[in-house]
Amino acid sequence: MSGDGRGWERDWEEGTPVPLYIVTGGRTDAGEAQVLDLVTLIVARSEPQPGMRPEHVSILRLCAGPLSVAELSAYLDLPFSAVQVLLADLIADSLVEARQTRAAHTAAADPDVEILKALIDGLQRL
Numbered sequence: 001m002s003g004d005g006r007g008w009e010r011d012w013e014e015g016t017p018v019p020l021y022i023v024t025g026g027r028t029d030a031g032e033a034q035v036l037d038l039v040t041l042i043v044a045r046s047e048p049q050p051g052m053r054p055e056h057v058s059i060l061r062l063c064a065g066p067l068s069v070a071e072l073s074a075y076l077d078l079p080f081s082a083v084q085v086l087l088a089d090l091i092a093d094s095l096v097e098a099r100q101t102r103a104a105h106t107a108a109a110d111p112d113v114e115i116l117k118a119l120i121d122g123l124q125r126l
Contacts, residue, residue: 040099040100041067042066042067042069043096043099046060056086
């Protein structure tokens, strides 16, 4: 670090990715929040408010219409686990609503045995 206290600027250049621990506030899981999967649809229930974190603002803007967690992850260029943490914050504050898709309910309730067998066979071949 230089004597002027600005040595950090050499290590952090404009356009470099923000470390995930900063985006998620150091959290690595969504806590006891509702379980979200990749196909869960997220819908904003509120407009972004002044002082919100940029990632939360982005989610609220993107989710003006229903958007899956997988799509959010892709649009935000963040891993699924980080998006889960951010969504848990917004769900806790009632700023977004999570909607399970019908396919997710059906698949969880009545798994297709043939698909499971094919999956196991594929994994065994690896």
